Amino acid sequence: MRGAVTDAILDATEAVAVESGLEAATISAIAERAGVAVGTLYNYFPDREGILSALFVARRAQIAPMIAAAAEATSKLPFEARVRAFIGQLLAIFEEKQSFVRLAAMTDQASIKIKPRESTLMTQILQVFEHIMRDGAARKLFPVSRVPAYARMLHGALKALAMWRLSEGQAMTTDTDLLVDTWLHGIGKAG
Amino acid sequence: MRGAVTDAILDATEAVAVESGLEAATISAIAERAGVAVGTLYNYFPDREGILSALFVARRAQIAPMIAAAAEATSKLPFEARVRAFIGQLLAIFEEKQSFVRLAAMTDQASIKIKPRESTLMTQILQVFEHIMRDGAARKLFPVSRVPAYARMLHGALKALAMWRLSEGQAMTTDTDLLVDTWLHGIGKAG
Amino acid sequence: MRGAVTDAILDATEAVAVESGLEAATISAIAERAGVAVGTLYNYFPDREGILSALFVARRAQIAPMIAAAAEATSKLPFEARVRAFIGQLLAIFEEKQSFVRLAAMTDQASIKIKPRESTLMTQILQVFEHIMRDGAARKLFPVSRVPAYARMLHGALKALAMWRLSEGQAMTTDTDLLVDTWLHGIGKAG
Amino acid sequence: MRGAVTDAILDATEAVAVESGLEAATISAIAERAGVAVGTLYNYFPDREGILSALFVARRAQIAPMIAAAAEATSKLPFEARVRAFIGQLLAIFEEKQSFVRLAAMTDQASIKIKPRESTLMTQILQVFEHIMRDGAARKLFPVSRVPAYARMLHGALKALAMWRLSEGQAMTTDTDLLVDTWLHGIGKAG
DNA sequence: GATGAATGAGAGTTCATTCAT
DNA sequence: AATGAATGAACTCTCATTCAT
Structure with a gap:
């Protein structure tokens, strides 16, 4: 199965990058970690860039639906409950996908080389927040x-x-509650 | 004056790093941008590492006292006024020192290679915030x-x-007010 | 076969060094002479130092046993015959391994950087001579x-x-005879 | 006086080379040791090569006459006495000029870059020996x-x-006697 | 003349990429 | 497809040489 090697490569890339930084994820380090030969990487990806962006794409493909589902599942709630529920689910997702979250954060504002800004995990989350905030504005909670x-x-x-x-x-x-209470009511008011 | 070349080198390094990322700040890119020969860099700095850390040290030496002064100047104010005044001054500093702030933020959670965590601009600010928050806790505003x-x-x-x-x-x-009001009183209460 | 490239590299190194001196044996000169790319050298040796010392180690591994064998083969002879036989075999070895002998002699009293004094070809020979001379002293030929x-x-x-x-x-x-006769009996007595 | 700076430069060169090897005798190391600026070296010598060869020429100019004098002073002696006297004086010269002798020996069979073979100290001595030996042959001591x-x-x-x-x-x-007796009469006959 | 900062060719080394097997 | 040795461009750093002061 083609996916198995691809996955091994992306897993290896992620592991090396999280452990020792993106620069340490050299072609040969990835190949060694993945247990394949250097040349094999090039049968699955066009170049190093391609591996890195595929990693981000793949992980996003895993996590983005989870975030979208969390956004969807909470979209009908009243504003405060919505914020609380969404953030709660988000933190649960973060906890589950720790190593990629760590990598995403490392990469987030670093050099632009890796990713078009739009398809970032952090950007997706930001968009959900904007969506939620627009709802809050629609409810006249703030301008x-x-x-x-x-x-x-x-x-x-x-x-x-x-x-x-x-x-x-x-x-x-x-x-979750600390963050949301602070956000909604200011410091000193959290439950 | 010796400082002139040193400054040109550090400025060039900063410019290249802000534009294209720290990795793009190669020796030859820095030299070209600074308008000097490669060898000249080594008359002023021991190696590339030395240039990068000198950049961070130099900028921090400029900005850290400003932050410390802002922290000091606002330290006697009551809690809310203190937060507001400090953040206001901080944002003014950020505005004045835009390009290094951008660089500091880029570097902030990147791989640990660049700097000991302690001597970071962002770390210094975080410490002031912790200080202020301890004051808030002392005033029984929150645990x-x-x-x-x-x-x-x-x-x-x-x-x-x-x-x-x-x-x-x-x-x-x-x-400033938007941030501080939100922080203190929650969303929807800002002036 | 892996040894083929290794050998080509060491041969090239030796050739360049004998022709133009050890300093002229630069990475690119060696690579060019060996007919390989620069990077290839680093697939076989850790660095330039490693190439040079591998050269000396490899050649010594070839020649040292020959010298040891010559020493051993002649060790039972009476003093004069022993000196004569050993030197005769030594000169035959020198003739066979001309280019490395030249290199070894060139390197012999050059700066100490290249090799630990002990593992030198010339040092090994000197030790055999000391051994032989101790035998001569034991036979009361001289103090x-x-x-x-x-x-x-x-x-x-x-x-x-x-x-x-x-x-x-x-x-x-x-x-051989000229040298040995002179040594044993003084000038003017050689056969 | 022009010679003073020249001498300081050559002395510095010799000192550095004897201490740390010829390669360590960089332009800036020489300048620093000589207590002058880098540029000054180029007022007295055309390039690094020029300094090194001037050093050898200068020292040879000092030592060559001493050797020539020793050769001359002993030239009328009978063969054996001549060899003995010349070698005795030679070793005295070596002792007096230790550091250059060390340097000359280091350089002797190293890369040919430094000196035309003819003008070497060791070559001069060899020539005297050939002269003396021709005398011995003329006296029918050997062919x-x-x-x-x-x-x-x-x-x-x-x-x-x-x-x-x-x-x-x-x-x-x-x-002296050990060497000369061995040479003339073979081992085991020295006084 | 003396100075020493500036220069840039050239050295060693790394690593993404290719390609014959 | 899988392999991994070969490749060479690109990088960091050194040091002989120049030249404005």
């Missing part, structure tokens, strides 16, 4: 002009919190 | 256990907002 | 105190003679 | 055909002995 800034701020806070927990090896789902 | 998470969330929100404005070429000082 | 000086003098005379013949493109085995 | 080989053998023995003593930090004039 529509604040939507982009609100989305980015919440996104940034979430990311910072998640990366911190990740680097400490701690769970992050328990932070 | 002390929330200090680290609060500091990280505010830091993340600020960074996301600032990087967004930066990438859009927009001013960011005007976001 | 034991003269052993080191005698060994060095004979070694120096042999080397000078051999290098001269080598540079003239002449045979050197025919010099 | 004239042996002159070149005898000269080289004696030269090699002398050099090996001298370099050994040099590297051990021992005096070498005391070896």
